[in-house]
Amino acid sequence: MAPDRDGDRSTVTTPAQSNWTPSSWREYGASQMPDWPDDQALKESTAELSGYPPLVFAGEARTLTRELASVSRGEAFLLQAGDCAESFSEFSADDIRDKLKVILQMAVVLTYGAGLPVVKIGRIAGQFAKPRSSMTELVGGVEMPSFRGHIINDDAPIPSARIPDPTRMLRAYNQSAATLNLLRAFTKGGFADLSQVHAWNQQFVAQSAEGRRYEAIAGEIDRALAFMRACGIDLRAEATIQQVEFFTSHEALLLDYEEALTRRDSLTNDWYDCSAHLLWIGERTRQLDGAHVNFLAGVKNPVGVKLGPTTTEDELLALCERLNPERIPGRLTLTTRLGVDRVTTLLPSLVRCVTDAGHPVVWQCDPMHGNTFSTEDGRKTRHFDDVLGEIRGFFGVHREEGTWPGGVHVELTGDNVTECLGGVEQILEADLPLRYTTTCDPRLNALQSIDLAFRVAELLRT
Ligand code: PEP
Numbered sequence: 001m002a003p004d005r006d007g008d009r010s011t012v013t014t015p016a017q018s019n020w021t022p023s024s025w026r027e028y029g030a031s032q033m034p035d036w037p038d039d040q041a042l043k044e045s046t047a048e049l050s051g052y053p054p055l056v057f058a059g060e061a062r063t064l065t066r067e068l069a070s071v072s073r074g075e076a077f078l079l080q081a082g083d084c085a086e087s088f089s090e091f092s093a094d095d096i097r098d099k100l101k102v103i104l105q106m107a108v109v110l111t112y113g114a115g116l117p118v119v120k121i122g123r124i125a126g127q128f129a130k131p132r133s134s135m136t137e138l139v140g141g142v143e144m145p146s147f148r149g150h151i152i153n154d155d156a157p158i159p160s161a162r163i164p165d166p167t168r169m170l171r172a173y174n175q176s177a178a179t180l181n182l183l184r185a186f187t188k189g190g191f192a193d194l195s196q197v198h199a200w201n202q203q204f205v206a207q208s209a210e211g212r213r214y215e216a217i218a219g220e221i222d223r224a225l226a227f228m229r230a231c232g233i234d235l236r237a238e239a240t241i242q243q244v245e246f247f248t249s250h251e252a253l254l255l256d257y258e259e260a261l262t263r264r265d266s267l268t269n270d271w272y273d274c275s276a277h278l279l280w281i282g283e284r285t286r287q288l289d290g291a292h293v294n295f296l297a298g299v300k301n302p303v304g305v306k307l308g309p310t311t312t313e314d315e316l317l318a319l320c321e322r323l324n325p326e327r328i329p330g331r332l333t334l335t336t337r338l339g340v341d342r343v344t345t346l347l348p349s350l351v352r353c354v355t356d357a358g359h360p361v362v363w364q365c366d367p368m369h370g371n372t373f374s375t376e377d378g379r380k381t382r383h384f385d386d387v388l389g390e391i392r393g394f395f396g397v398h399r400e401e402g403t404w405p406g407g408v409h410v411e412l413t414g415d416n417v418t419e420c421l422g423g424v425e426q427i428l429e430a431d432l433p434l435r436y437t438t439t440c441d442p443r444l445n446a447l448q449s450i451d452l453a454f455r456v457a458e459l460l461r462t
């Protein structure tokens with residue numbers, strides 16, 4: 001994790017911030033928020049949260065803004081990845097380690113492919129709240145309130161489990177704190193050692209027929225490491241090779257939680273949402289006059305916005321103005337999730353209008369959320385080929401437009417799940433029930449994720 005190594009006092013307070021407070025969002029329409037049944041219980045939980053220590057520090061968020069500024073200039077690539085929804089029940093050191101391991105493996109491959117640094121951000125340590133398309137869902141023929149993520153209610157298929165419970169925010173905070181603690185230890189304590197991560201990738205290459213396609217790239221990375229050793233660089237002593245910077249992010253959906261963790265930075269006097277380094281606004285809550293946009297407009301963290309196929313140029317320009325009026329490079333990441341069939345037709349005009357307006361953004365492709373469909377037995381899934389196809393379309397459009405395809409945003413897990421179709425093991429629809437454990441959207445498993453990284457590395461090299 002990034003140390004607080006800046007004393008950057010030059011950040012000016014924006015006009016929007018001068019009368020903005022962490023609770024200003026309450027004057028705006030807030031979609032997707034739970035109907036808390038007990039006001040007093042909600043007040044008690046948020047008051048308690050407000051007294052807890054921040055999970056991340058303002059200086060770390062500023063470091064991430066600077067790194068994302070490099071991405072916006074085409075000098076780095078962004079990998080953001082993790083669970084669709086973190087779970088209270090799937091919470092263990094092994095789970096966290098395996099997820100981090102896959103992300104690090106992907107990052108090494110991408111670093112080599114891009115020939116550039118890779119900024120690594122987990123959807124982790126706070127990614128609990130989920131937007132839902134419907135207030136209710138049918139479970140085994142019984143209609144009940146929708147599951148909204150473990151920070152709000154439980155996924156058990158009984159109506160009483162679905163009642164929003166504000167004490168869950170305290171549990172989410174504690175799980176996030178423990179997760180961050182382990183991530184900080186893993187990324188600074190030797191687990192992220194480059195030679196070791198590369199050795200894991202070599203295992204992937206050796207073990208599967210599909211992996212052997214990547215023998216050439218893996219061999220090149222091997223030779224690069226040997227070259228460094230031959231030059232006298234002690235790979236075991238070099239901090240840049242032993243340690244990585246790893247940032248956290250989640251969708252800023254549950255504003256009661258985000259408000260309670262928003263603090264004024266003593267150095268700059270600016271507000272920071274200290275629940276994660278980067279927060280994003282989802283496709284369902286990006287209304288210009290909505291509470292979520294108001295909330296993220298006022299914090300100084302780097303922020304993201306998801307953009308689905310209905311996004312208009314006017315909406316997009318207004319969002320850029322609202323979220324980044326000072327046009328600070330690295331402040332705003334635009335995450336398109338248009339679907340494999342529509343990316344090449346819809347993306348060019350979005351890219352053009354932002355470029356013409358001179359907004360310095362990071363363009364990122366989320367190839368997951370525009371490619372979800374349900375199987376006949378009602379299971380949500382995605383096909384590996386569609387995921388790859390949307391990324392390929394995204395790269396193609398940016399190449400045409402002369403802009404930098406800055407990064408990817410994927411849902412994955414370190415486990416050997418069977419949630420997305422295709423990929424190295426050719427997962428079929430009939431295989432999905434074998435290990436389908438997600439509490440929300442289908443995730444790429446470890447092998448599919450590493451395979452995807454090799455394919456994106458190939459795209460970056462051509
Ligand atoms: C998500 O990232 O899990 C999500 C719900 O995405 P979107 O807002 O793009 O639908």
Ligand code: CO
Nearest residue numbers: 084411440441
């Ligand atoms: Co999702």
